[in-house]
Amino acid sequence: MRPKATTTLLTLSLAAAFGGFAATAIRDGLETPAQAAPVAAAAAPAVAALPAAVGTTPLPSLAPMLARVTPAVVSVHTKQRVSVSPFGDDPMFRRMFPELTQERINESLGSGVIIDAQRGYVITNHHVIEGADAVSITLSDGRTLPAEFLGSDADTDIALMRIPAQNLSALPLGDSDALRVGDFVVAVGNPFGIGQTVTSGIVSAVGRTGLRGLGFQNFIQTDASINPGNSGGALVNLNGELVGINTASFNPRGSAAGNIGLGFAIPTSLARNVVNQLAHNGVVVRGALGLESQDVTAPLAKALGLDEARGALVTQVFKGSAAAGAGLRVGDVVVAANGERIDGRDSLRNFEGLQPVGSRVALDVRRDGKPLQLSTTLREQPRSFAGVELDPRLDGAVFAELPERLRQSGYSGVLVESVARGSRASRNGLQKDDVVIAASSGNFEDLPGFRASFTQAPAQLVLRVMRGANRRGDLTMQ
Template identity: 65%
Template sequence: MPHDALRRPMRPLPTLLILAVTAAFGGFAATAIRDALTQPAAAEPAPAQATVPMTAQLPATVAGQPVPSLAPMLQRVMPAVVSVNTKQRVRVRTPFDNDPMFRRMLGIPEERINESLGSGVIVDAQRGYVLTNHHVVEGATEVSVMLADGRTLQAEFLGSDPDTDVALMRIPAQNLSAIPLADSDALRVGDFVVAIGNPFGVGQTVTSGIVSAVGRNNLPGAGFQNFIQTDASINPGNSGGALVDLNGRLVGINTASFNPRGSMAGNIGLGFAIPSDLASNIMQQLLANDGQVRRGTIGADTQDIDARRARALGLDSSSGALVTRVYPGSSAANAGLRANDVIVAANGQRIASAEDFRNFQGLQAANARLTLDVRRDGKPLQLTAGLQELPRDGASLDPRLAGVTFGELPETLRRQGASGVQVSTVANDSRAERAGLRSGDVILEATTGRFNDLASFRASFRQPPQQLAFRIWRDGGRIGTLAIP
């Protein structure tokens, strides 16, 4: 890419949210609601002469059989579902930020404390491990957990993965209860499930429903996705709570409800949970990798197929991910994958689009083996490839980037239309730091060329440029071109 291409006007990234994504995303400050619900209800005393009961009583048996109840199962399970309270220090920004005297005169504090509520699930009573959502604890400076018996414990943050919205905490392991994990892959549409959490901060609450769908992966505003959909009510504050089967086993971590009218419009039966198998896998990776999740790639670029291209490739439909580039030395190249191949399935799972294939890779372990069903010149072919974790250090790319590490963009940004790589860390007093590069910056383009992800970013440095400059996107705004001498 010519250096002057960096001067082109920058197009804004598309805005997120085709639907209003509501929550269960984030905690919910429920003080006002809680106060309102705890006010005693005014009631007229019953007339003294009334002898007929005002409410009907359920029969103890029906046709000689006891009426089924979830109570015994819930009695075992509910002690393992906790309320999560987070505190976050937020700087109070005003026009007087640079004038401390005015701040003091007007009584404007430097910062305030934001509090929010969510839920969590104890999955290991011996070690005190608690699973919750990343968005429940994101940015928190203090996290406390309230158990069902009223005890409040300080939680230790062990790590999280924003792209699957899973976070892991630890609390002091004293007389805890845990929920056993089920095989969430065995869930079927129509299975009964129960959601447990702390909606609106009113206290531990149970709702029930069925599994409406499995394998949902086309929701706006989320990262890598393989959601369980349920019609059990999931409301603000339910985030991180438990979705259990009728045997009291954990099948999912409640994470979101979708409502086009916003979170206060009420439940409309569209709740989503992270499968327990995925949550457990992420937890093991967080424990093994110092609180981080590592992902691999096969080293190939893909794109969607339109009807015209499908006909040219001899395909019956436009379903699949079209390979547009295979990087030399990559796992894809070693497996024999070629440009113009069409990936239609991976490990037996149908791949309908390039996003499907990216989502599939993102949910695998960094060194996972993939069996790819491919169409080449209209004929079926099966290839085997292993994912590879790419080096992330800048020094291996260019000496000017020593002290910098890079990572893939959060999948939520990609779903907004962004492409490129994210700066993970920048060492103090490095050349990049002195030039103005910061942790969290998104590099959209460089004098090395265009790129979509970490694999293509690294490939663009095969011929190091004489002048190194980046187009940067920072904190939702754009700062233009940044040159590193």
Template identity: 65%
Template sequence: MKRSTATLLALTAAAAFGGFAATGIRDLLDNRAQAAPARAEAAATAAAAAVPAVASRPAATGDGQPLPSLAPMLERVLPAVVRIHTKQVVRIRNPFFDDPFFRRLFPEIPQERINESLGSGVIIDAERGYVLTNHHVIENADDVSVSLADGRTFQAEFLGSDADPDVALIRIPANNLTALPLGDSSKLRVGDFVVAIGNPFGLTQTVTSGIVSAVGRSGIRGLGSQNFIQPAASINPGNSGGALVNLRGELVGINTASLNPRGSMAGNIGLGLAIPSNLARDVVRQLVPIGEVRRGTLGVETQALNARLARSLGLDAGQQGALVTAVHAGSGAAAAGLRPGDVIVEAGGQRIDHPGALHNFEGLQPVGSAVPLKVLRDGRTLTLNATLHEQPRQLDGGALDPRLAGARLAELSETQRQALGRGVRVEAVAAGSRAAQNGLQPGDIIVATNAGPADDLGALRGTLSRRPERLVLRILRGNVQGTLSLR
């Protein structure tokens, strides 16, 4: 029993991304796929030469009827799936290079290195050259090139990305492209057949198939807004950004991760994740005109509803939901009449069992969305209609607490969130400000306060809405964690 429980915990905690990165596995619990160096591509390509990427059409049976085959559909789909190669220049930090004498003695020692990585992408607009991929495939890249199935390679132009659902859009200046039509991922059902196509381990256009094992998958540590499709089709490092298609050859998902207790390089065990095409379509609609995604928020802080709290509110001990603890002034929730003490049990027709479910729902909604909320209040069930306002990405620390005045706070980058799971980044600290006098430094990560959690900007704002008399921050500075008492 203990062994099976440990295995279950390992499976749910370790989400290994399918992207191909050159820096190696950072940690067993790190969700990003840290892939083999791109120089392994040559060996992988040689191995691939002996194995066809897609099976040839089967011969006719004895009665003259052909066997069922995916080959006709794949012949149309494969040209739309591309390989993405990225390069990033990384400066090597060496204290000896601060000394001009040392640099003069050893000029041949490199002061920077180039990280290369491989991933996949899908052409979604042949006329404009739009290619959809994962944010983590091209994150921080200085150079992005796209190789087509016909052997052509083009430098890509970055159009925009959304780190939260892990979607990015790039463009290539190419003619005679093949694009995949976007299907309706909301129509997928458990048991539907799907096909995953990508470039795992540098192999070109590998095809795997299986059924949809689950839809609406969420609750996976550190993966941002979650509404994943879980296909049984194998997804391995390098598959990130590749296509998940239905049997009509429509794009229903973007492959993004594989769940593996032994990390991304241990191979696939049949637990993969894909971003629904409907979510990707919504992201693209915002990226094309403005290059960024503006996400909506209700403007509330919530906490989990336990048995004791439920009884104190006159609810059944087993009642689930998100208990509202604070409503921000001027927010959509305030305008809708939401109050502290309300329990949100449904949002936009989706069941809300806990605060994480509400946060995930908000993260997938555009600004201006009108959202009906089902709320429990004083033993009654109410329906309130809220309009989502734009979710802030940065905040002035002084607006949260005077002791933070002069600090500019921001959400973690996608890389930091994958490594840390939670926190708020100190982006800048004005010289001589109160925050600077209190010892706060740019680059610090606030992971908690003595008044409550600091999982993200919203959580920190909710925590400090009650202005504690004494404020102590738990921060991560470099690789060292400590506390900072603010005056």
């Protein structure tokens, strides 16, 4: 056998032996109940160490890179004060029996990444800090500090905080657009609250979309384990550069199934723009084409003279919108935007939602079955507006765009962001967090469509409302 082959075989044998030893030790540790003991009395565990080299060949190790990375990955601890009543959320019984309502503190753990040491900026997932009354950050050196909330964006699941600390370590932002399937990546976070942990894997896919309930999507998929508590942690390349923010794992059987290699991270190319907007404005303002569309079915494709049933069929173009400026018409089919394939309505919405205001967009369109190239500049998408602007019967209500995570779950409509107490909308039965899915004013799918449906006020205004998970009903606005 050649010396090189002998060295390789020896390396693999040592790695296999060490893996078996580590797996046995971890299993035995998890199966044995933890016993409290003074730190000073704890016996030092025996450690099996691999040699630094096999012959003259050094063993590969991620340790030097991780020594630079791990100080920038932090633990995020949130506290939320909630009221618990045996009557659930029923407001009448809560008022009748206030003494039965108790306050409870919910606590949760997640991860975060320091991205600017000078300013103390920490990035994490929106869902990690959502609804929190207080957030604290624990650094890798043990310091725990209060965090100042700067802003978050639910539809990309990104939140930005600031901590008042000196001598911080930050991760440089890498170029996530340069990632290729098969590139090695490492996930760092605080899974299950047990402390900082590192897992490794490869990039399984890039530009992943179509995941239900996760907002605007352009995910990096990896087989590096992303467990509960890893959310908000770092996905780094082998240079120690931040290429993604760990956000979700897919496991239909829950943690009982173990890791099945489907983890998802928000690419830094997307996070960079969102963080810049949150740092300066506290909110994210998105560009919009200003149109409504629907999926192209097989019968529609045949009628429109298309070779295949894909694309977003334009059903409405709003006056003064970017789509109108580009010359888009009802009946056009958008099949690509900036070279990105558009398969249907949802993929067009996803593309729009990831573009900042002022972005130049080139559209590949099919009109009467013939190819056409159009271009336009995206304009600001309104985040909300007062109901009284549409109809006096909606006075007191504020309507907002439906969160994208609900759209990805199959819903359409607008969200009732707030309702003033004692207002006309309140007397008509409208409540905060209702979802208006239909109205007698006309057809609509989103906030611009809802607004456009009130071009002529209906004699009788009826809103079909979804309240909670399954409750639906009609409200007649007087």
